[in-house]
Amino acid sequence: MPVGTKGTVKGLTPEDLKTLGAGVVLGNTYHLYLRPGADLIEEVGGLHAFTGWKGPMLTDSGGYQVFSLAKKRTISEKGVEFASVYDGSRHVFTPELATGAQEKIGADIAMVLDECPPAGMDYDYHAESLRRTARWAERCKEAHTRPDQALFGIVQGGLHPDLRRESLERTVEIGFDGYAVGGLSVGESRGEMLEVLGYTAPMLPADTPRYFMGIGDPVGILEVIRLGVDMFDCVLPTRIARHGAVLTADGRLNLRNARFRRDFGPLDPECPCETCAGYSRAYLAHLVREDELLGHRLITYHNVHFTLELCRRARKEILASRYGEWSRAWISRYTGE
């Protein structure tokens, strides 16, 4: 799911996303609530009407941003008070407010408000936090009124198997349309992340979507798919594009590298996207060095194409029962190992 934090996948139009075959596009409740405001978006008919993207949309609850962006925050049973990253103004997100804001924003899938503690917090903190998150999840479900909007629960519990199990059981007991594994990609190692996902994912209901929050590098995507994940999002493909980093089957290329200055070949010779069909590495490297808007736009387009194409291929390989072998070979080529 390409990420459109503030109501736009940076540099791309809805028409571009359609051409690219994007399935679900993300919006961010924290940012959209603060700017331009959930009421304003509701007034125009929701985020689809506001942005012009007619396909499926998901909004996260803002929980992750409250905990990752805010310098000062106070958590209580009621909710979390924080200072806006924009102007320092004080706001309180409660489960009811996060749910209501997402109903106004009107994405097809909403997320419960959760606390997302850093990986380094201790066992007792994670235990207390996941129980509060479960109580918040219950309040979100109670507050949720839109029958045309799915609501997903989020499993927390840090790096502790028994806490992950407890969080999962409490969340599944409440009952949601889908379940996310949260609280990973927050400072732990890749090995720890996969270990937690490895024992958490199999406990999730088999008949509802499984969403891993916050992974977007090609190897990570293939690894979480292998563990049974259906959905994932990350700003990585679009963010690194704006720094001149290009995803290819042979690994990441950094276009700022001097060797691309006179490389007149296509960006990725195996890629059929418009950027690779129309522009040379040398030209794109020039645009990157000069910080030109067109460079950001064209490389973002390629990286999103690359990532979506990887997922489409993964789906085919799963259906052909060849996923394990194919993904190992793919990762080996990508990493050069």
Add this chain to the structure above:
Amino acid sequence: MPVGTKGTVKGLTPEDLKTLGAGVVLGNTYHLYLRPGADLIEEVGGLHAFTGWKGPMLTDSGGYQVFSLAKKRTISEKGVEFASVYDGSRHVFTPELATGAQEKIGADIAMVLDECPPAGMDYDYHAESLRRTARWAERCKEAHTRPDQALFGIVQGGLHPDLRRESLERTVEIGFDGYAVGGLSVGESRGEMLEVLGYTAPMLPADTPRYFMGIGDPVGILEVIRLGVDMFDCVLPTRIARHGAVLTADGRLNLRNARFRRDFGPLDPECPCETCAGYSRAYLAHLVREDELLGHRLITYHNVHFTLELCRRARKEILASRYGEWSRAWISRYTGE
């Protein structure tokens, strides 16, 4: 002529420019010579091949940038020595080098190297300068070897009728494929500019293109067309777009203005461009406030469309012998006066 200073009209693809119906696109010799370098562009087959724009292109000689960007510069009969705006490195532009660099860059129209003094310089300076510029123009013509590239001369002379006449006569005597009026839009008033153009333009040969360097606001465009100008360029439509300023028949809109936050109508109700067809003022105002790439891209697209459409309309009105009446009414509506 939309301006693609560094080999890109900021935010737009060559495909966009084709859809918009751009005739000639500008490149800048000063910038392209320094980055990525004229040799590199020649190696890939010229600026058309490098950028993917297949339509006509014009490069200015770099003279204007040498005089407007460089902090330290030394002018001699030989040429002008200056410090690069990128890294302070010393360079010397001679008529021969500027011509050779433009042949390597390979636009369809090249410009002679000229000195472009600020409006405030005195009579004697302008007299000395225009004579040197005329000698440089002669050297440019001698150095020019590409039969597939037009070369235009440039008329200088500040705000002095007799110096303008002298510069024009010297330049026309050398003989070029077209003539530009330079040294305006450099600090003088709009009235002074039009006065100079008013007595300079009629002296230009009638059978070659007349190019006014550096005008791009709608009223300015209509005024120089009235005085007989055929070609003009300016970064204005694209630069103001990146600050959220939108060109409409009723004047400029500043999307940062609070009144657009909840304005769900199209950007310009009379405009058929993709931006106006697909996005509301409220959404674009949000993108502008958040400094989102998509906002820069979409508003640039509209402003270029608006400006090109204005020129297409002007051409029709000239052919129908209605230009005077039509342009007065247009300016009156635009300025609200």
